[in-house]
Amino acid sequence: MKVSNSSWAERLTGKIPEGLAREIDIFETEIALRKQGKIDERLFAETRLRRGTYGQRYDNGQRHNGKTVQRLDYPSGDLTKGPNTMWDAPGMQRIKIPAGGLNAEQLETLADLAEEYSDGIAHVTTRQDFQLHYVHIEDTPSVMRRLAAANITTREACGNSVRNVTACPYSGVCPDEKFDVTPYSRALSKFLMGHPDTQNFGRKFKHSFSGCSQHACGLASMHDMGMVAVTQIENGKEKRGFEVSVGGGLGAVPYQAKLFDSFVPPEELLPLAQAISRVFARLGEKKNRSRARIKFLVQDLGIEKFKELVLEERKSLAPDPRWTDFVDGAEKFQETPLRPGGKAPLLGSETFQRWVKTNTRPQKQEGYTVVTIALPLGDITSSQLRSLADIARRFSKETIRSTVEQNIVLRWVSQSDLIELHKALEAAGLGSAGAGSIVDIAACPGTDTCKLGISSSRGLAAELRKRLGEKNFQLDDSVVKLHIKISGCFNSCGQHHVADLGFYGVSRKMSGYAVPHFQVVLGGEWEHNGASYGLPVIAIPSKRIPEVVSRLTDRYAANRKNGESFKDFIGRTGKVELKRMLEDLARPPADSSDRSFFQDWGDPREYTLADLGMGECAGEVVSSVEFDLAAAERELFEAQVALEDGQTAQAGKTAYRSMLQAAKALVKIESSNIADDPAQIVKEFRARFYDTQKFFDPFAGGKFAHYLFSAHEKSGEPYTQDSTRYLIDEAQLFIDAAHSCYNRISAPAHA
Amino acid sequence: MQLQHVNVKLLIQDPDEALEPLIPVFHGWIENRAADDELLIDVADYSHVPAGPGVVLIGHEGNYSVDNTGNRLGVRYNRKAVLDGSNQDRLVQATRAALTACGRLEAEPRLGGKFRFNGQDIEIFINDRLVAPNNAATREAFDADFHLFSRKLFRGKEYSISYREDPRSLFTAFVKTARPFSVADLLEALA
Numbered sequence: 008m009k010v011s012n013s014s015w016a017e018r019l020t021g022k023i024p025e026g027l028a029r030e031i032d033i034f035e036t037e038i039a040l041r042k043q044g045k046i047d048e049r050l051f052a053e054t055r056l057r058r059g060t061y062g063q064r065y066d067n068g069q070r071h072n073g074k075t076v077q078r079l080d081y082p083s084g085d086l087t088k089g090p091n092t093m094w095d096a097p098g099m100q101r102i103k104i105p106a107g108g109l110n111a112e113q114l115e116t117l118a119d120l121a122e123e124y125s126d127g128i129a130h131v132t133t134r135q136d137f138q139l140h141y142v143h144i145e146d147t148p149s150v151m152r153r154l155a156a157a158n159i160t161t162r163e164a165c166g167n168s169v170r171n172v173t174a175c176p177y178s179g180v181c182p183d184e185k186f187d188v189t190p191y192s193r194a195l196s197k198f199l200m201g202h203p204d205t206q207n208f209g210r211k212f213k214h215s216f217s218g219c220s221q222h223a224c225g226l227a228s229m230h231d232m233g234m235v236a237v238t239q240i241e242n243g244k245e246k247r248g249f250e251v252s253v254g255g256g257l258g259a260v261p262y263q264a265k266l267f268d269s270f271v272p273p274e275e276l277l278p279l280a281q282a283i284s285r286v287f288a289r290l291g292e293k294k295n296r297s298r299a300r301i302k303f304l305v306q307d308l309g310i311e312k313f314k315e316l317v318l319e320e321r322k323s324l325a326p327d328p329r330w331t332d333f334v335d336g337a338e339k340f341q342e343t344p345l346r347p348g349g350k351a352p353l354l355g356s357e358t359f360q361r362w363v364k365t366n367t368r369p370q371k372q373e374g375y376t377v378v379t380i381a382l383p384l385g386d387i388t389s390s391q392l393r394s395l396a397d398i399a400r401r402f403s404k405e406t407i408r409s410t411v412e413q414n415i416v417l418r419w420v421s422q423s424d425l426i427e428l429h430k431a432l433e434a435a436g437l438g439s440a441g442a443g444s445i446v447d448i449a450a451c452p453g454t455d456t457c458k459l460g461i462s463s464s465r466g467l468a469a470e471l472r473k474r475l476g477e478k479n480f481q482l483d484d485s486v487v488k489l490h491i492k493i494s495g496c497f498n499s500c501g502q503h504h505v506a507d508l509g510f511y512g513v514s515r516k517m518s519g520y521a522v523p524h525f526q527v528v529l530g531g532e533w534e535h536n537g538a539s540y541g542l543p544v545i546a547i548p549s550k551r552i553p554e555v556v557s558r559l560t561d562r563y564a565a566n567r568k569n570g571e572s573f574k575d576f577i578g579r580t581g582k583v584e585l586k587r588m589l590e591d592l593a594r595p596p597a598d599s600s601d602r603s604f605f606q607d608w609g610d611p612r613e614y615t616l617a618d619l620g621m622g623e624c625a626g627e628v629v630s631s632v633e634f635d636l637a638a639a640e641r642e643l644f645e646a647q648v649a650l651e652d653g654q655t656a657q658a659g660k661t662a663y664r665s666m667l668q669a670a671k672a673l674v675k676i677e678s679s680n681i682a683d684d685p686a687q688i689v690k691e692f693r694a695r696f697y698d699t700q701k702f703f704d705p706f707a708g709g710k711f712a713h714y715l716f717s718a719h720e721k722s723g724e725p726y727t728q729d730s731t732r733y734l735i736d737e738a739q740l741f742i743d744a745a746h747s748c749y750n751r752i753s754a755p756a757h758a
Numbered sequence: 759m760q761l762q763h764v765n766v767k768l769l770i771q772d773p774d775e776a777l778e779p780l781i782p783v784f785h786g787w788i789e790n791r792a793a794d795d796e797l798l799i800d801v802a803d804y805s806h807v808p809a810g811p812g813v814v815l816i817g818h819e820g821n822y823s824v825d826n827t828g829n830r831l832g833v834r835y836n837r838k839a840v841l842d843g844s845n846q847d848r849l850v851q852a853t854r855a856a857l858t859a860c861g862r863l864e865a866e867p868r869l870g871g872k873f874r875f876n877g878q879d880i881e882i883f884i885n886d887r888l889v890a891p892n893n894a895a896t897r898e899a900f901d902a903d904f905h906l907f908s909r910k911l912f913r914g915k916e917y918s919i920s921y922r923e924d925p926r927s928l929f930t931a932f933v934k935t936a937r938p939f940s941v942a943d944l945l946e947a948l949a
Contacts, residue, residue: 008839008840009762009840011886011887014888064800065799065800072788073785077788079797079799082818115926119887122928123763126821127804127810127811128802128804383806384806386810388804388811393927436809469803472806609781610781
């Protein structure tokens with residue numbers, strides 16, 4: 008699209024590492040070949056994904072305007088950049104930022120690219136990446152070249168590859184860490200990127216590093232491979248190492264990582280990651296995407312067998328000097344300040360003091376502070392990026408990191424500079440207080456730009472931020488510290504499982520109309536590297552979620568026992584009472600003439616799932632299905648309560664029954680004589696809804712049906728705590744999918 | 759040198775206006791295919807970002823927005839697709855698109871006349887740093903084009919042009935007239 012696209016390669020000659028320049032040239036050639044129809048669209052899609060170039064909502068050439076589906080007639084006609092993905096449709100470019108580390112020049116580059124190729128906004132993700140939206144495919148080589156000239160790559164930012172390696176943004180300056188994990192995370196990132204052993208995965212692979220076990224910053228427990236810094240004494244000397252866990256992950260059904268080894272020395276870190284990659288590439292699922300993450304392989308094999316296979320693989324690896332080349336340098340790695348340390352000012356305006364309270368934390372190095380720049384919804388403008396580059400140069404040696412809370416931190420700020428720094432940030436519109444508090448809400452893109460979005464996570468986040476911000480100073484201190492995280496669908500990009508108050512988008516039918524909802528997920532824990540995951544309690548219409556937040560936080564502030572965490576309060580209150588507190592909000596409005604209820608936040612169109620893909624029309628709505636699905640949800644809730652009460656076997660059986668109930672509800676649309684026999688229900692459901700693909704989610708395909716099949720196959724086996732926990736999550740997703748399926752097949756024009 | 763990716767921003771009278779009411783209006787423009795010969799695709803709301811791009815109507819050929827960059831609120835057209843013709847043609851196209859959009863917003867009943875051109879301030883950006891780096895050479899190269907265009911737009915009435923200095927920013931011309939013009943006046947001048 009840009010007239011300058013043909014000139015950047017020449018302009019940047021000599022400024023881009025040779026290998027990287029060659030890769031981008033190849034990608035540009037592939038774009039040209041695809042335009043000529045000489046590369047298959049599927050192959051091209053994976054190629055561009057591995058370069059971080061992603062699709063966006065409406066790229067199938069259709070958009071629902073609230074009444075009907077409207078065609079978007081892109082000028083490129085039938086040319087596609089992937090299955091059902093129109094060539095000219097704007098897309099998203101993800102940009103990898105290993106460990107979140109950035110310098111001022113890189114901020115300026117991001118600023119220029121956001122302005123010239125996107126819409127003036129750069130977006131920080133929950134994995135320390137940056138994203139630009141609404142980028143044209145033919146502009147991407149220029150974007151990549153300009154990034155490469157600033158030493159940034161988009162390589163393997165998407166696709167079935169090793170994604171951005173994340174690390175605690177306070178590494179090296181946190182008083183509680185064992186040691187600085189930054190150089191180790193960078194070494195691993197560099198080693199695995201483009202490595203031949205990471206090119207044949209069935210799904211993506213995510214690594215994370217944390218400097219300690221008690222804070223959340225690295226979220227090691229929810230990664231495919233998580234590293235937590237540890238030390239031990241060897242021959243009287245302190246030796247660095249990592250506690251390594253594998254098989255964690257959020258996604259639709261979250262898994263806690265399993266401990267692989269409590270102490271892996273640095274020189275073994277890279278070969279171990281390589282061996283794990285090889286086992287995953289060899290044994291991981293390739294055909295069924297929904298079972299292709301390493302968490303399923305670890306679960307299926309068991310951690311002991313998995314470990315045995317990896318250690319065997321490790322022995323077979325040919326030595327590679329890169330395994331240890333970085334180790335000495337890593338031990339000596341140390342960022343340095345620009346200015347001498349100082350004392351924190353005791354005075355300053357009220358605004359400044361509030362900002363100091365929430366947005367600064369002392370470093371372990373005396374006289375220095377880490378400053379958090381809170382970005383609303385992770386968004387930052389081009390002008391702000393340039394201002395931040397200036398600020399970073401003025402107050403530090405450009406020691407900047409992006410964070411998994413979608414913010415940016417500036418490290419090594421002299422405490423005596425805090426007043427001046429805050430003034431500079433305020434002038435740039437970056438001086439807001441509230442970092443890490445209840446107003447600092449994380450949200451994935453949701454229906455704003457994501458093809459998979461079901462509800463408007465960003466719209467809800469913006470609304471909650473506004474409402475909570477207005478009363479922030481009246482909120483109880485215990486409430487201010489809570490974390491809200493929102494995902495637009497079950498895929499957990501907003502990390503809702505590890506929030507105090509988590510929400511993920513689902514749809515439900517009310518008064519014959521599809522209504523955007525969010526599942527309320529409670530009981531998760533952000534601290535301790537995301538140590539525990541919440542469970543869904545009830546689905547509430549999107550427009551009533553602010554009331555959910557009010558009720559829960561008010562109750563917590565009023566009834567909290569001395570020092571009780573929100574997670575403990577939720578546990579003590581119990582799911583039955585929590586549901587009772589909220590269930591009136593789940594009912595349809597008395598007056599359905601208020602159409603705003605049938606719209607999502609920030610979107611005036613009447614809500615629909617049609618932008619996700621069109622389903623077949625089964626004619627008249629069968630209202631008994633809604634009753635049956637509601638009954639399935641009730642049953643699942645009982646399963647959750649049973650699990651909470653320690654009745655594991657009962658919980659497992661009930662969760663399985665809830666799935667059967669939902670499956671039966673759908674089967675009854677076509678065959679009212681279906682019996683209560685589980686085998687018969689599963690057989691009929693398979694024939695009528697799975698084999699015909701009616702149940703298929705437009706993007707997840709038959710994934711949720713497999714949850715039922717698997718639960719049925721294993722129904723004779725004993726239920727363990729872990730398996731029941733997973734089953735309950737899977738049952739919730741299956742029931743959500745049954746609702747969506749019913750919405751699709753019963754859809755009148757407005758749904 | 760060829761001017762491409764011309765952006766034109768018409769500053770509005772009340773710089774403190776809330777932007778949320780624009781969202782349904784822009785959705786309506788997509789539904790009604792309001793932009794002649796241009797494909798409109800999506801609405802992006804950045805009203806939560808201070809001094810940001812505001813509310814953006816994403817199109818294929820160009821984006822329309824009510825933009826608050828630099829805390830200067832205005833109706834902006836951002837030409838994305840390459841245009842044939844002369845530099846004057848491209849300045850006319852982008853300005854006409856911005857004026858037409860502004861006229862629609864002024865007339866939109868749901869907005870109650872809150873988004874009105876202030877009549878005097880127009881910003882012109884070239885959104886491509888390779889085509890138009892923000893330096894003296896670019897100013898020299900394009901200054902005559904901007905003056906020729908301004909004389910036509912303001913029908914020979916008094917105006918002034920100044921340029922943004924920061925070399926990191928987009929090449930930007932600030933055009934200011936001595937007396938106010940209406941959107942209709944300016945559209946007529948470009949007819």
